[in-house]
Amino acid sequence: MDKKISRRSAFKFVTGGVVAGSLVSCAQSGTKQEANNEKTATELSSDPWSRTYDRVWLGGSYWANPMEDWAVKSGGIESVGRGGNRSVHSLTHELRDLSQPFFMSVRIQRVEKNPVDGGAGIRLGISSDLNEYRSNCFVHKGFDLGIKEDLLVLGDKSIALSTASADKEIQLLLNAKPQSGAVALHLSATLVDTGTVIAELDHLLPADQLRGNVALTSNFSLAETGSSEDKKDGPGCRYRFNQWQMQGQAFVVNDDRRFGPILWTMYSLSDNRNDEGFVLKLSAYVGPIGEQDSQELELQIKKLGKWQTVAKEKINTDGWLATFRVPQWDESQTWPFRVVYNEQHSDGSETPDTWLGSIKANPQGAQVKMAALTCQNDYGFPYEPVANNVVKLQPDLVFFSGDQIYESHGGYGIVRSPDERAMLNYLRKFYQFGWAFREAMRNQPTVCLPDDHDVLQGNLWGQGGQSMKNIENDPTASVLAGYIQSPRIVNMVHRTTLNHHPDAYDPTPTNGIGAYYCDMVYGNVSFAILADRQWKSAPETVGAIVGETGQDEDPTSFNPKLDRDGLSLLGQRQEDFLEQWGQDWRGHKLKAVLSQTVFAGISTHQPRPDRFLKYDFDSSGWPASARNRAIDIMRASKALHICGDTHLGTLSQYGVNQQRDSNWAFCTPAISAGWPRWWLPDQMNFPYQNRPEHGLAQTGEYKDTFGNLIYVYAVGNPEVGKSGNRYIKAHEKGSGFGFITFDTEKLSYTMQAYRFLIDATDGSASNQFPGWPVTIYQAENGGDNQLS
Numbered sequence: 001m002d003k004k005i006s007r008r009s010a011f012k013f014v015t016g017g018v019v020a021g022s023l024v025s026c027a028q029s030g031t032k033q034e035a036n037n038e039k040t041a042t043e044l045s046s047d048p049w050s051r052t053y054d055r056v057w058l059g060g061s062y063w064a065n066p067m068e069d070w071a072v073k074s075g076g077i078e079s080v081g082r083g084g085n086r087s088v089h090s091l092t093h094e095l096r097d098l099s100q101p102f103f104m105s106v107r108i109q110r111v112e113k114n115p116v117d118g119g120a121g122i123r124l125g126i127s128s129d130l131n132e133y134r135s136n137c138f139v140h141k142g143f144d145l146g147i148k149e150d151l152l153v154l155g156d157k158s159i160a161l162s163t164a165s166a167d168k169e170i171q172l173l174l175n176a177k178p179q180s181g182a183v184a185l186h187l188s189a190t191l192v193d194t195g196t197v198i199a200e201l202d203h204l205l206p207a208d209q210l211r212g213n214v215a216l217t218s219n220f221s222l223a224e225t226g227s228s229e230d231k232k233d234g235p236g237c238r239y240r241f242n243q244w245q246m247q248g249q250a251f252v253v254n255d256d257r258r259f260g261p262i263l264w265t266m267y268s269l270s271d272n273r274n275d276e277g278f279v280l281k282l283s284a285y286v287g288p289i290g291e292q293d294s295q296e297l298e299l300q301i302k303k304l305g306k307w308q309t310v311a312k313e314k315i316n317t318d319g320w321l322a323t324f325r326v327p328q329w330d331e332s333q334t335w336p337f338r339v340v341y342n343e344q345h346s347d348g349s350e351t352p353d354t355w356l357g358s359i360k361a362n363p364q365g366a367q368v369k370m371a372a373l374t375c376q377n378d379y380g381f382p383y384e385p386v387a388n389n390v391v392k393l394q395p396d397l398v399f400f401s402g403d404q405i406y407e408s409h410g411g412y413g414i415v416r417s418p419d420e421r422a423m424l425n426y427l428r429k430f431y432q433f434g435w436a437f438r439e440a441m442r443n444q445p446t447v448c449l450p451d452d453h454d455v456l457q458g459n460l461w462g463q464g465g466q467s468m469k470n471i472e473n474d475p476t477a478s479v480l481a482g483y484i485q486s487p488r489i490v491n492m493v494h495r496t497t498l499n500h501h502p503d504a505y506d507p508t509p510t511n512g513i514g515a516y517y518c519d520m521v522y523g524n525v526s527f528a529i530l531a532d533r534q535w536k537s538a539p540e541t542v543g544a545i546v547g548e549t550g551q552d553e554d555p556t557s558f559n560p561k562l563d564r565d566g567l568s569l570l571g572q573r574q575e576d577f578l579e580q581w582g583q584d585w586r587g588h589k590l591k592a593v594l595s596q597t598v599f600a601g602i603s604t605h606q607p608r609p610d611r612f613l614k615y616d617f618d619s620s621g622w623p624a625s626a627r628n629r630a631i632d633i634m635r636a637s638k639a640l641h642i643c644g645d646t647h648l649g650t651l652s653q654y655g656v657n658q659q660r661d662s663n664w665a666f667c668t669p670a671i672s673a674g675w676p677r678w679w680l681p682d683q684m685n686f687p688y689q690n691r692p693e694h695g696l697a698q699t700g701e702y703k704d705t706f707g708n709l710i711y712v713y714a715v716g717n718p719e720v721g722k723s724g725n726r727y728i729k730a731h732e733k734g735s736g737f738g739f740i741t742f743d744t745e746k747l748s749y750t751m752q753a754y755r756f757l758i759d760a761t762d763g764s765a766s767n768q769f770p771g772w773p774v775t776i777y778q779a780e781n782g783g784d785n786q787l788s
Contacts, residue, residue: 060091060261065087108121119148121220124142170198268280280325296314297341319427319496338355338357370397380671383730389761430496451596494513526588528594532597568623581637602712650679694770750775
């Protein structure tokens with residue numbers, strides 16, 4: 001029998017349409033993620049796997065759940081794990097107009113039998129609350145049809161196969177026709193080797209049940225299980241799929257939805273103030289390709305109307321990215337760039353893929369605009385209100401302060417070993433970040449820091465790169481000291497988040513984990529980029545138990561046992577760097593410190609507004625003595641501190657020897673707040689003085705529970721998130737983003753704290769949290785205060 005769907009079968013579905021044909025790879029050539037080029041599927045599309053080399057990544061037209069449990073093998077794809085409810089979504093095809101017909105077919109073969117056969121086939125009608133194709137990819141239910149044991153299954157109907165399928169290759173063929181507001185489905189199963197039809201079923205169901213994404217499924221009748229460290233774990237069978245074909249006017253097709261081979265880029269541009277001048281560093285990310293695939297990326301710029309190659313780099317398979325470093329960059333003008341990847345196929349053909357963008361000129365005006373973002377829990381994915389607002393505001397640079405991922409991203413759990421599977425497990429979570437924000441990063445420099453959840457920990461007290469001990473006592477890595485992942489995995493996380501940053505000040509590893517702190521001079525501003533966690537001491541060093549210690553104490557008391565000499569926050573190396581940086585004013589007029597979180601405990605309640613938690617050791621308010629030492633060093637720089645992590649937007653000023661004698665800190669709202677925090681000191685009767693003139697509650701001069709002096713000027717306390725709509729829920733939980741304008745003539749910083757579900761360009765006062773916007777001046781970061 002012919003290896004493609006027969007002409008006769010296709011004509012049963014389409015009359016007068018184009019039967020033969022396929023979807024070809026297209027360049028990602030727009031400045032928007034998804035151009036308006038939707039069309040209907042009048043041509044028959046077919047998967048490219050018959051000419052794809054063996055690899056994990058299935059191709060730019062697909063999203064695999066989870067990525068580490070799928071692979072291209074010998075011209076088809078296979079579920080390499082035995083877990084329940086695995087799926088492969090089409091990104092380019094969406095069922096939308098069910099008043100029109102459609103057709104779909106796929107070949108399935110069981111390649112490994114196990115005690116429980118969860119079935120394999122096709123899933124239709126996969127729709128989130130948004131019914132948006134990316135968010136739909138993480139909905140693990142829909143209308144299932146396929147083969148299970150020796151049954152043909154169509155929704156809640158089933159019929160025995162006339163011939164036991166065993167491990168034979170079976171072709172599923174689905175025809176769907178509109179019928180008075182409903183859809184009539186006809187499903188047949190045919191043995192590929194003989195052409196014998198072994199079962200048929202019909203079903204009539206409401207059209208709404210089928211709208212959304214379409215996917216292939218393995219073990220569709222089994223409950224979702226985690227992606228185990230041993231891919232052979234699990235009760236289900238393993239299946240092989242090939243020749244997935246679809247056609248029909250019910251489908252909307254959009255090739256701009258493809259994600260890869262080039263996934264996105266991030267870059268920095270910095271004045272090295274030496275013979276190298278301005279240095280461009282750009283990282284380009286690809287899916288996990290195979291050994292026989294092309295291993296090289298090419299960076300080109302458009303000069304005098306022609307594309308010219310700047311550099312070629314080999315892809316690093318510990319992260320599947322290539323980083324270009326180009327010294328003596330001409331920063332005086334904006335340069336169009338493109339990254340090129342030539343995808344090679346097993347039949348000898350080649351498909352070029354390009355990612356286009358602009359390397360902005362170094363800002364020459366007085367004002368430099370930064371978007372500042374943090375913490376993206378994936379219940380709010382793909383965070384379009386925030387992502388779209390950032391693009392519309394056209395910042396000069398973008399800062400992500402950490403928690404680009406959480407351990408729960410995309411479902412299917414955490415893989416901590418072996419390293420090869422752990423990397424894939426991390427990367428498919430990290431890809432959600434790039435998928436959501438790649439347009440915001442395409443055309444301007446990006447600073448992106450790793451935080452605790454990025455290294456797959458609930459909390460991180462790095463203690464100089466120490467490996468975590470007694471992991472069995474802390475499986476979520478939320479309590480104990482050190483890193484739970486291997487140095488190879490931590491370095492891979494660092495590589496994927498910040499390899500494009502300016503060169504590290506001193507990259508010397510600590511216990512095998514590289515250091516990344518550095519500075520970036522851009523737009524007449526110098527940014528110190530710090531690691532809050534890597535050298536931080538752990539609470540266990542002072543006998544404290546996270547989440548328990550202090551709960552029986554007076555809320556306003558300060559426990560001297562929680563601080564002592566020798567405790568670390570930034571570590572000696574970063575303190576030395578920060579001191580040197582604060583005294584170096586070459587090439588700029590303003591300074592800012594970029595790090596993961598605020599140097600104070602500005603939260604009283606979590607994760608409910610009625611649950612007081614006295615000590616939040618995760619904050620950089622602890623250890624207090626190390627915090628004060630860091631601020632004493634930072635004060636000389638008169639830098640604004642910009643950070644995130646707490647899921648609570650705050651604007652505060654540090655005090656060390658007295659209130660308000662040091663730097664201001666803008667802790668930005670979370671992109672999509674997960675674990676909520678509140679700052680409610682008035683409810684706890686914390687003494688305060690000098691409430692700001694605006695008179696907002698919970699503001700003024702306080703001591704936090706570690707005894708640190710803080711002046712809280714504004715706070716974006718959340719509501720309790722209750723909505724069933726992800727975007728409304730994110731808004732309720734105090735999500736949003738920050739925006740800072742640096743004025744290098746007025747020597748000022750203007751800070752804005754935008755809510756989640758707003759249009760940041762419409763000028764509405766309600767777009768921002770109470771107390772913002774705020775302008776402070778450089779001298780105020782040294783305690784010479786004007787704002788009251």
